[in-house]
Amino acid sequence: MSTSAEERDEPKSPRIENLDRTIAHLDLDAFFVSVELQRRPELKGLPVIVSGTGPRSVVTTASYEARKFGVGSAMPTAKALRLCPEAVVVPPDGAAYKRMSGTVMDLIRHHVPQVEQAGLDEAYxxxxxxxxxxxxxxxxxxxxxxxxxxHASVGIGPNRLVAKVASDAEKPDGFVFLSQEQARMKFADSSTRLLPGVGPKTRERLERLQIYTVDDLSEASVQELTDEFGGRQGPWLRARARFEDDTPVQTDREAVSESRETTFSVDVEGIAELRERMAPLVLELCKALETHGHSGRTVGIKIRYSDFETHTRARTLDHSVSDRATVGRIASQLLDEFQPSRPVRLLGVRVAGFTGATSKPREQLSLPFG
Ligand SMILES: [Mg+2]
Structure with a gap:
């Protein structure tokens, strides 16, 4: 196959790029295993595999210690245990992962407005x-x-494809910001399997065309690719290798509520002090409601103890509110009624049930390999 000498020799001097869009992809590191390690700290540092136990079970997630033995997602558990006999197998707990996923997604939405959840452990x-x-x-x-x-890894780029590949490039705890051109250079020698959408079968077919790397694919002849993959997929594959992608980020949830919460650097105890800590949150929340022109019928509070046990309490009124006095009064009442029994790590306040907002059912998310 031919590679374009002109392009190869193009000076790679830094240039100011006019990035039309900035897209981030966030992916939690070894998500299922990490949730399990939160509640089984004695397993930290050990090779851990989250998997069912039946004869046809596959690994959903492996800890980084297990990955060192070559264990990977979607591998039959029997094989994983041959590679790493001392691995601890933990059964998956989908409900716990969904709960944790919800907490993470709320945190993302708290900082950035337009978020599309792409799986339990990833979002654009x-x-x-x-x-x-x-x-x-x-x-x-x-x-x-x-x-x-x-822990999470983040990729940022001019489109979803660059962001997705960048978030995976330096896991765990990765944080990679790349332009399209930088992505092409950084991953030029990687296998085409790196590209989302290129599975093992596609890679095999590409290899029959002597196309092995991302760079090979980006320089492949469109005609050749079209002959092999058809008029749609052929050019699409080449565009993937050039890190071209204009898929939009689709917000999956219309705003139906707004909240403010804070995690204390030192756990807070006692109703009087908690009430005091609630005041600035109420102030900030009501300012935001005013700015966004929102008001809602439900006022709620959130309390998390130091062991991450989380409680919410809410009251729904017969009219919408957004003013500091009312929101503050109801939040205080809820706090009084709840009477936290232990030191509090996180305190939150929320106004929900916005007038005029229709809540879309959230997309059903299936458990990914993650
Ligand atoms: Mg992940």
Whole structure:
């Protein structure tokens, strides 16, 4: 196959790129295993596999210690245990992962407005127009770590494809910001399997055409690709290798509520002090409601103890509210009624049930390999 010498020799001097869009992809690191390690800290540092136990079970997630033995997602568990006999097998707990996923998604939405959940452990965010997109995503990662103990990797780029591949490039704890051109250079020598949408079968067919790397594919003849894959998929594959992608980020949830919450650096005890800590949250929330022109019938509070046990309490009124006095009064009442019994790590306040907002049912998410 031919590679274009002119393009290869093009000077790679840095240039100012006019990025029309800024898209981030966030992916939690070894999600299922990490949730399990939160509640089984004695397993930290050990090779751990989350998997069922039947004869045809496959690995859903492996800890990084297990990955060192060559264990990977979707591998039959029997094979994983041959590679790493000392691995601890933990059965999956879908309900726990969904709960944790909800917490993480709320944290992302708290910092960036346009979020599309792409799986239990991953989301895209459209950061176009934000002054400091990297800083916003660093805050998201920080909050996820503080709030949930989970680690996340982030990729930022001009489109979803660059963001997705970048988020995977330096896992765990990756944070990679690339232009389209930088992505092409960085992944030029990688296998075409790196590209989302190129599975093992497609890779085999590409290899029959002597196309092995991302760079090979980006320079392949459109005619040749079209002959092999058809008029749609052929050119599409080449565009993937050039990191071209204009798929939009689709917000999956219309705003139906707004909330403010804070995690204390030192756990807070006692109703009087909690009430005091609630006041600035109410103030901030009501300001935001005013700015966005929102009001809602439900006022709620959220309390998380230091062991991450989380409680919510809410009251629904017969009219919409958004003013500081009413929201503050109801939040205080809820706090009094709840009477936290232990030191509190996180306190939140929320107004929901916005007037005029129709809540769309959330997309059913299936458990990914993650
Ligand atoms: Mg993941």
């Amino acid at each position: 965010a459209d950061l176009t127009g934000m002054l400091a997109p990297s800083a916003a995503m660093r805050r998201v990662v920080h909050d996820i770590r503080v709030e949930t103990g989970l």
